[in-house]
Amino acid sequence: MKSSLHALAATAARAAAVVALAATVAQPALAQDPPSCRAVRFADIGWTDITSTTALASAVFEGLGYQPTTTVASVPISFAGLKSKQLDVSLGYWWPVQEKALAPFVAAKSIQVLEPPNLSGAKATLAVPSYEYEAGLKTFADIAKHREELDGKIYGIEPGSSANAKIQKMIDTNQFGLAGFKLVESSEAGMLVTVQRAIRDHKWVVFLGWEPHPMNIEMSMNYLAGGDDVFGPNYGEARVYTLTSPDYVTRCPNAGKLVSNLRFTTQLENQVMQAVMAKEKPADAAKAYLRKNPQVLDAWLAGVKTYDGKDGLPAVKAWLGL
Numbered sequence: 001m002k003s004s005l006h007a008l009a010a011t012a013a014r015a016a017a018v019v020a021l022a023a024t025v026a027q028p029a030l031a032q033d034p035p036s037c038r039a040v041r042f043a044d045i046g047w048t049d050i051t052s053t054t055a056l057a058s059a060v061f062e063g064l065g066y067q068p069t070t071t072v073a074s075v076p077i078s079f080a081g082l083k084s085k086q087l088d089v090s091l092g093y094w095w096p097v098q099e100k101a102l103a104p105f106v107a108a109k110s111i112q113v114l115e116p117p118n119l120s121g122a123k124a125t126l127a128v129p130s131y132e133y134e135a136g137l138k139t140f141a142d143i144a145k146h147r148e149e150l151d152g153k154i155y156g157i158e159p160g161s162s163a164n165a166k167i168q169k170m171i172d173t174n175q176f177g178l179a180g181f182k183l184v185e186s187s188e189a190g191m192l193v194t195v196q197r198a199i200r201d202h203k204w205v206v207f208l209g210w211e212p213h214p215m216n217i218e219m220s221m222n223y224l225a226g227g228d229d230v231f232g233p234n235y236g237e238a239r240v241y242t243l244t245s246p247d248y249v250t251r252c253p254n255a256g257k258l259v260s261n262l263r264f265t266t267q268l269e270n271q272v273m274q275a276v277m278a279k280e281k282p283a284d285a286a287k288a289y290l291r292k293n294p295q296v297l298d299a300w301l302a303g304v305k306t307y308d309g310k311d312g313l314p315a316v317k318a319w320l321g322l
Contacts, residue, residue, distance in 0.1 A: 039066070090244075
């Protein structure tokens with residue numbers, strides 16, 4: 001009788017163990033990020049596009065139960081902060097303009113560059129209002145043909161900028177027959193006011209344009225072809241990469257998965273930047289964009305959990321009120 005009781009007890013114990021194991025397997029996997037990863041420390045280099053993308057990423061992290069913070073820092077200071085692990089993530093490595101500055105950190109493996117870029121298709125080159133483009137000013141070689149309509153002027157941005165230097169060099173070397181043209185230097189805001197006034201009056205103007213920037217949705221404009229030797233191929237193409245401290249993706253795998261997933265488009269950034277430049281708080285502009293365009297979350301949150309291990313996508317949508 002006693003042996004039968006022992007057998008029953010052993011069977012019951014084995015069954016209980018199986019049930020407990022099944023319950024454990026059925027539970028959602030934890031995010032596996034240690035407590036030190038809950039605070040996600042972003043660097044913002046102070047450019048409106050990076051302020052906007054950082055606000056978007058921070059909103060998603062907040063919806064996942066993380067505690068994102070942002071430090072506004074110059075490019076060199078942001079690099080130093082990532083190297084020393086005082087900062088975790090920067091969404092603002094612009095290639096090729098920052099390539100030389102970052103090269104020593106990459107060589108020393110003290111900063112990780114995530115592939116692929118978080119933004120492709122950025123550009124910076126000369127542009128004109130669409131009515132000029134349609135009238136025949138389509139390339140750099142066409143500018144000199146319309147010297148009179150343009151009043152012999154090309155509008156740049158602030159003095160000392162690398163873009164202005166490229167324009168001035170074209171003039172000084174008579175590239176594209178531009179000798180005698182005048183580079184009009186101003187602030188970004190001053191240049192845009194001048195261009196908007198010209199468009200209002202249907203006057204001719206050629207100016208430095210770039211994307212992402214709200215100008216691309218606020219004005220009907222076209223970029224000029226043929227300037228590869230001046231601004232680089234594909235209309236002065238640039239790419240933007242995500243940087244992390246050297247071991248961040250392995251040390252914080254769930255948070256690292258999200259920052260690795262982030263992809264933006266120029267149109268997305270144009271829209272969020274427009275709100276930010278209209279003095280809307282970046283966090284509010286980011287949340288408003290995500291509520292109107294929740295489809296972007298699908299790819300960003302693929303394979304990403306909340307900090308406490310639940311499915312990330314429904315959690316963030318619920319946090320946004322969707």
